[in-house]
Amino acid sequence: MKQYIFLIIWALVTRSAYAQWSPSQIDSFQRLLSVSKTDTNRVDLLLKLSQCYVLKPGEEAHDLDTALQLSQQANVLGRSLQYQTYKGEASYTSFLIWLEKGDAPRARKYAQQAISFFLQHNQWDKLGYVYMNQARLYTLEGDELPKKIYFYEKALGYFIQANDKVKQADMYKELSDLHQIQENYALALNELQSALTLFRTIGHTDLATVYDLLGFVSAKLGDYKEGLAFGLMAVRAAEANKDRSLTLCTIYNRVGLTYYGLGQFKQAKLYFQKSLAIALKHANNAYILHLVGNLSDLLVQQRKPWQALRFLQQKSRQYPPTTSESHLLVDFRFVTIYTELNQFKQAQVYCDRALGLLAKGGIGSLGRARIYQAVINFYIKSRQFEQARRYLALNESRCRLNGSIMALAKNHLQWFRLDSIQTHYFSAIQHYQRYKVLQDSLLNTTKSRQIAQLEIEFESEKKDQNLKLSQQNIQSLTRQSLLQQNQLQQAHTIRNGIIAGTIMLILLLGLSYNRYHLKQRSNKLLEAKQREINHQNESLQKAVHDQEHLLREREWMLREIHHRVKNNLQIITSLLHSQSTYLKDQAALAAIRESQNRVHAMALIHQKLYQSNRLSSIPMAEYINEIVEYLMGTFDLHASIKKQIDVAPVDLDVTLAVPLGLIINEAITNTLKYAFPVGRSGLINIELKRLDYQSYWLLISDDGIGLPTDLNPNRSRTLGMSLIRGLSKQLGGSSTSIRSMACRLA
Numbered sequence: 001m002k003q004y005i006f007l008i009i010w011a012l013v014t015r016s017a018y019a020q021w022s023p024s025q026i027d028s029f030q031r032l033l034s035v036s037k038t039d040t041n042r043v044d045l046l047l048k049l050s051q052c053y054v055l056k057p058g059e060e061a062h063d064l065d066t067a068l069q070l071s072q073q074a075n076v077l078g079r080s081l082q083y084q085t086y087k088g089e090a091s092y093t094s095f096l097i098w099l100e101k102g103d104a105p106r107a108r109k110y111a112q113q114a115i116s117f118f119l120q121h122n123q124w125d126k127l128g129y130v131y132m133n134q135a136r137l138y139t140l141e142g143d144e145l146p147k148k149i150y151f152y153e154k155a156l157g158y159f160i161q162a163n164d165k166v167k168q169a170d171m172y173k174e175l176s177d178l179h180q181i182q183e184n185y186a187l188a189l190n191e192l193q194s195a196l197t198l199f200r201t202i203g204h205t206d207l208a209t210v211y212d213l214l215g216f217v218s219a220k221l222g223d224y225k226e227g228l229a230f231g232l233m234a235v236r237a238a239e240a241n242k243d244r245s246l247t248l249c250t251i252y253n254r255v256g257l258t259y260y261g262l263g264q265f266k267q268a269k270l271y272f273q274k275s276l277a278i279a280l281k282h283a284n285n286a287y288i289l290h291l292v293g294n295l296s297d298l299l300v301q302q303r304k305p306w307q308a309l310r311f312l313q314q315k316s317r318q319y320p321p322t323t324s325e326s327h328l329l330v331d332f333r334f335v336t337i338y339t340e341l342n343q344f345k346q347a348q349v350y351c352d353r354a355l356g357l358l359a360k361g362g363i364g365s366l367g368r369a370r371i372y373q374a375v376i377n378f379y380i381k382s383r384q385f386e387q388a389r390r391y392l393a394l395n396e397s398r399c400r401l402n403g404s405i406m407a408l409a410k411n412h413l414q415w416f417r418l419d420s421i422q423t424h425y426f427s428a429i430q431h432y433q434r435y436k437v438l439q440d441s442l443l444n445t446t447k448s449r450q451i452a453q454l455e456i457e458f459e460s461e462k463k464d465q466n467l468k469l470s471q472q473n474i475q476s477l478t479r480q481s482l483l484q485q486n487q488l489q490q491a492h493t494i495r496n497g498i499i500a501g502t503i504m505l506i507l508l509l510g511l512s513y514n515r516y517h518l519k520q521r522s523n524k525l526l527e528a529k530q531r532e533i534n535h536q537n538e539s540l541q542k543a544v545h546d547q548e549h550l551l552r553e554r555e556w557m558l559r560e561i562h563h564r565v566k567n568n569l570q571i572i573t574s575l576l577h578s579q580s581t582y583l584k585d586q587a588a589l590a591a592i593r594e595s596q597n598r599v600h601a602m603a604l605i606h607q608k609l610y611q612s613n614r615l616s617s618i619p620m621a622e623y624i625n626e627i628v629e630y631l632m633g634t635f636d637l638h639a640s641i642k643k644q645i646d647v648a649p650v651d652l653d654v655t656l657a658v659p660l661g662l663i664i665n666e667a668i669t670n671t672l673k674y675a676f677p678v679g680r681s682g683l684i685n686i687e688l689k690r691l692d693y694q695s696y697w698l699l700i701s702d703d704g705i706g707l708p709t710d711l712n713p714n715r716s717r718t719l720g721m722s723l724i725r726g727l728s729k730q731l732g733g734s735s736t737s738i739r740s741m742a743c744r745l746a
Contacts, residue, residue, distance in 0.1 A: 092111075255271045303636075
């Protein structure tokens, strides 16, 4: 009986031989060992108990010593019994022990012995575990990362042969993470899809890390909407499990990066701060510095480079970097900030340090494309063109090798900027064309997925509609059958009456027959009309469905148009910014900056349209607030100038919103330039109210120094006032100005 119980327990042990062990399981094996005989079962039990001490959570040095003693006892007993089968398991156990002890040469020796034995006996699942654990011998640094990938790929192949779907999914997930570190995002995405399919097949519910990687890789490929969808799924899954570990920190950070890519900076800042709170709780300097860097990038993107510099200096002193990777995280951010401030001497110091760290290798978990982009931008702006070309070529070869389409597109855009500055216009056009082709390929990939999803929804709706029509046809046939049954009953009654009174009612028989014949014709006519009605109903339903499909296509096309218009306007802004870098004339610089602000006011409208559910009207309260925020950020006057905005909840058509936005842009720009001399604080007030069904009142005022006494705004020939008067006339309104500006818009 004892032998039977032992065999049941041993079968369970064999199925989970490569999982982690708990203290209760160790106690169970020790009790079995105390009553076991000196036979081959005892050899197997010694090896399993040895593995328990190695694989238990949080093992210590004395646990590994105990595991080694048990393994040696198993080897001695196995040799004395001439037990051959135990040798593969014994080699694998020794491999795990020396792996945990950190003795790589011994670990590799025993791993090779285990592989030879398991190959000879076709034990595919055990081969998978040996290769999987061998990957732990290598780090993410330099040349070790490809070796780590090699062992995971070998493990995956053997788990496929063993039909172990759980470990297949785990290997796909591990490989996808390593490939995204290499910036091979297309391959990583395919592996993640395979992992997700397998996890769902086996009913695995803890999918937060898979969703997180899917969102992160999708965003890296430029598909920010897909990236955001998966990222938020990861957040929901992790929060549902009440996870407060560094895993949730990573998930929050990657969602923030996706919002950053979408240009939704408020949401990006919210998730970066959530992630930073967890990193601070765990006191993890590497995570803290990574998030500090992301927040400083956000400030630079919002045109607050001085604020970004102070923030990064303060946090890097408070949480000093301790590894080469964390040093690199800080240094390349300083390159970006000092370049933005045109302080090239300081930027050069950090640029040299960052490139020195990259030259040493050892930066495995940080994508190099962003670092190269910061370095190239510095070399272009500081007019070190040969160095810029060198790193552009280096970055291009890396992007092609890794399949990083988005990074390659940005690299061509930087080529375009460099060639434009050096007047190599033909080459500049070629690089810009390549940039647009790559951008379109990313867009087409995203749209193909969206179209496929729409087609699935369309087919589902079509099937539902066909089902409804089938049900209606069944009901119609049922009614027709009942009608025919009633008619047959009536005919039977008539026939019986005719038979009973044949002699007496011959004339009535003829009359009845005639009526019966007429009724048959009438029924046929009714059936024909019913079929025609059914056909018309089907045609009408199909027409309605086609109309809905056309409306969805029209909506999608309108969003796409607004998106492209916004992108083109942003390119114009970037070109103006690039041109301004090399101008010395302050008047020209001011003119270019004002032109950038005007273009931004128009681009913001198209951004609002394709990001919202409305395709023809703009919510003016939100739009006006964002214009004012942008202009105050441009002049860096948030500290001294306050704003007071009172805008009625009004949605205006694009044809009204564009000129109105330009009027506000010109008025606020004029106020920020002239109303508040250096050091003077003040308040800007903006009101937009509805007067009646077709008229609005716009008031822009400030408490600054006021207009010169000899200036008549209505006769001023400056570009700003000319624009305001012209745009007001275009809107069918009028403008007045007495230390303020008011417009009545028809």
